[in-house]
Amino acid sequence: MKKHWWHKATIYQIYPKSFMDSNGDGIGDLRGIINKLDYLQKLGITAVWLSPVYQSPMDDNGYDISDYEAIAEIFGDMADMEELLDEAQKRGIRIIMDLVVNHTSDEHAWFVEARQNPDSPKRDYYIWRDEPNALVSTFSGSAWEYDEASGQYYLHLFSKKQPDLNWENEELRQKIYDMMNCWIDKGVAGFRMDVIDLIGKIPDQEITGNGPKLHDYLKEMHQASLLNKDLLTVGETWGATPEIAKQYSNPDNQELSMVFQFEHIGLLFKPDSPKWDYAKELDVAALKRIFTKWQTELELGQGWNSLFWNNHDLPRVLSSWGNTGPYREKSAKALAILLHLMRGTPYIYQGEEIGMTNYPFADLSQIEDIESINYAKEALEKGQSMESIMDSIRQIGRDNARTPMQWTDGHQAGFSSAEKTWLPVHPNHEDINVEAALANPDSIFYTYQKLVALRKEEDWLIDGDFELLETADKVFAYQRTTGDKSYLVVVNLSDQAQPFEFEVSSKETIISNTQEVKVLESKTLQAWDAFCIALD
Ligand code: NOJ
Numbered sequence: 001m002k003k004h005w006w007h008k009a010t011i012y013q014i015y016p017k018s019f020m021d022s023n024g025d026g027i028g029d030l031r032g033i034i035n036k037l038d039y040l041q042k043l044g045i046t047a048v049w050l051s052p053v054y055q056s057p058m059d060d061n062g063y064d065i066s067d068y069e070a071i072a073e074i075f076g077d078m079a080d081m082e083e084l085l086d087e088a089q090k091r092g093i094r095i096i097m098d099l100v101v102n103h104t105s106d107e108h109a110w111f112v113e114a115r116q117n118p119d120s121p122k123r124d125y126y127i128w129r130d131e132p133n134a135l136v137s138t139f140s141g142s143a144w145e146y147d148e149a150s151g152q153y154y155l156h157l158f159s160k161k162q163p164d165l166n167w168e169n170e171e172l173r174q175k176i177y178d179m180m181n182c183w184i185d186k187g188v189a190g191f192r193m194d195v196i197d198l199i200g201k202i203p204d205q206e207i208t209g210n211g212p213k214l215h216d217y218l219k220e221m222h223q224a225s226l227l228n229k230d231l232l233t234v235g236e237t238w239g240a241t242p243e244i245a246k247q248y249s250n251p252d253n254q255e256l257s258m259v260f261q262f263e264h265i266g267l268l269f270k271p272d273s274p275k276w277d278y279a280k281e282l283d284v285a286a287l288k289r290i291f292t293k294w295q296t297e298l299e300l301g302q303g304w305n306s307l308f309w310n311n312h313d314l315p316r317v318l319s320s321w322g323n324t325g326p327y328r329e330k331s332a333k334a335l336a337i338l339l340h341l342m343r344g345t346p347y348i349y350q351g352e353e354i355g356m357t358n359y360p361f362a363d364l365s366q367i368e369d370i371e372s373i374n375y376a377k378e379a380l381e382k383g384q385s386m387e388s389i390m391d392s393i394r395q396i397g398r399d400n401a402r403t404p405m406q407w408t409d410g411h412q413a414g415f416s417s418a419e420k421t422w423l424p425v426h427p428n429h430e431d432i433n434v435e436a437a438l439a440n441p442d443s444i445f446y447t448y449q450k451l452v453a454l455r456k457e458e459d460w461l462i463d464g465d466f467e468l469l470e471t472a473d474k475v476f477a478y479q480r481t482t483g484d485k486s487y488l489v490v491v492n493l494s495d496q497a498q499p500f501e502f503e504v505s506s507k508e509t510i511i512s513n514t515q516e517v518k519v520l521e522s523k524t525l526q527a528w529d530a531f532c533i534a535l536d
Contacts, residue, residue, distance in 0.1 A: 001300060005232075006046075006190075007304070007345070010345070010455050011046065011048070011096065011232075011347045012045040012049070012348050012350070013049045013311060013347055014033060015028075015312045016028050016052075016062070017061055018350070018403065018423065021418065026416050026421040028416075029074065029075045030053060030080040037093065039434065041092070041093065045093065045452055047190075048094070049096045049347065050096065050098060051063075055070040055072050056105055059159050059161040060162060061369075063158070064158075065105055068179045082186065094232075096191060096192055096232055096234075097190075098191070098192050099180065099196075101176050101194070103157070103162040103165055104165060110125050110172075111126060115150070116149075124166060126154055126165065128147075128152040128153065128154050128155075129155070129203070132144030135206055135208070137158060137159070139159050139371050155203055177220075177224035190233050191231070191232075192260075196236060196256075197210055200213045200217060227254070232257050233257045235248055235259045235260065237259045237262075240261040242297035245298055246303040249303040257304060258304040261294065264291060267282060268320055276375055276389075276392040277392075278395045282321040284493050287493075292478075300463065304345070307340065307344040308346070308347040309335060310348075311349050312398065315400045316356055316401060318355055324357045327495060329355060330527070332447075333447040333530060334491050334529070336444070336451055337513065337531070338489070338493075338530065341454075341461065341511075341532055346452075354406065354434055356403075357426070359399065360394065361390065364386075364390070367393060368402070368423055372397040403426050404421050408435045409429060447513065450511055459482070466480055469502075472498045472499050474494035477490040477491070487534050489530075490502075491530040492526070492530065494527065499525075501523045507535060507536070508534040511531065512530070512531035512532070513528070514529040514530065516529075
């Protein structure tokens with residue numbers, strides 16, 4: 001298999017509104033990111049995935065783009081963007097842009113023209129019908145919005161300010177590839193492709209994900225923009241199975257480098273229930289089954305996966321599956337060790353490396369996320385109590401990931417000098433912050449730093465086979481083997497001691513959050529014990 005830089009890379013996701021505010025308006029910005037590049041260099045990451053910074057009315061925090069070739073004023077301007085690319089490069093950090101091309105903002109010039117002038121060629125860049133069908137929006141309600149002036153409905157699978165693009169239109173596709181080429185010329189190292197599995201939709205048949213022409217479009221995009229450029233491209237593909245992931249990421253297919261699949265994330269929710277009906281605890285058996293399936297069925301050379309617990313759409317992993325009390329640090333390290341030693345490219349979401357947690361939102365007035373707000377409105381109309389709605393939002397809502405990054409124990413956690421930040425700063429910044437983490441050699445930060453370094457150094461992380469070991473239910477243990485070398489990874493995913501028996505003759509510790517010698521001797525894992533050892 002041909003190896004690329006991203007096989008050995010760990011990627012760090014930045015949500016720009018919440019990372020660092022340099023101008024005191026309570027909102028993060030590009031200069032703030034530039035000011036924190038030394039921190040990212042210390043962590044050792046290879047690339048940043050930058051959530052959208054393009055011009056946008058911010059109905060969905062930048063996932064509603066009104067100009068793909070301009071920067072949103074709240075974040076700075078193109079000169080700041082170029083400086084970011086430059087300064088990042090000096091530190092060996094690449095920048096991956098978010099590519100949101102399933103839809104634009106309704107304020108994009110294309111849509112403005114399409115709406116004003118139904119005879120314009122731009123009209124066909126979007127999806128118009130005389131009658132709506134039953135398709136619903138991810139953000140609640142019908143996916144069709146009536147346009148009075150033209151007497152037709154347009155499709156929006158997300159908010160009504162995010163009209164879906166019509167990928168059947170060849171001229172539109174070409175415009176998108178040209179735009180991608182512009183960014184590539186500026187020096188970006190790749191793209192994270194927002195809900196890319198939706199671009200092949202057939203609305204009239206109510207087919208949205210994995211439409212029949214999806215892979216044709218991606219092949220065409222590859223030829224037009226990606227060929228021979230050694231970029232990292234990662235598709236957000238909620239509906240991917242290992243078979244589908246191979247279609248996207250088998251190098252012979254010339255589509256994408258890798259996918260984000262969400263099967264393990266599905267365990268946040270009760271089976272076959274709406275998103276807001278969350279599962280009370282992690283089904284560890286299912287987690288083992290799902291990870292094993294992806295590790296073994298997406299064979300080396302046939303495709304590539306990414307590894308993540310968190311992103312800007314998900315609650316903080318410690319609050320869902322870790323421990324936010326006495327074992328916060330230990331469980332954060334355990335979850336990191338479990339994830340980062342599998343095959344795939346690991347992603348760290350800002351704040352994960354210091355163990356940030358969900359925010360204790362008191363009421364709806366503190367919520368900014370359009371998805372949560374629309375859900376609350378719809379649920380209230382259906383008679384659900386505000387108490388249970390807020391309970392779901394506190395557990396699952398996207399704003400949990402979006403509260404400001406906690407840099408210090410000082411004013412607004414060192415994120416901003418403003419009196420009020422766009423989302424409140426978590427009160428636990430007094431204990432959980434970057435400054436404290438850097439000062440403590442035993443902090444979660446240094447476990448992540450070590451994992452990032454291992455990813456660069458150790459080929460077995462790429463090549464090694466994966467085998468799940470039979471253990472107690474709450475223990476996740478696997479072996480990675482390549483040639484005559486074998487590595488054992490053991491994690492106790494619980495607050496209780498668990499039995500663990502394994503005969504080891506000699507061993508070398510790779511990484512650990514415990515005294516693994518004691519574990520092996522006593523045949524007992526204490527709460528959240530986790531380690532990896534090389535076996536002879
Ligand atoms: C997926 C993004 O991650 C999410 O934040 C956004 O709301 C939707 N796509 C729509 O762009």
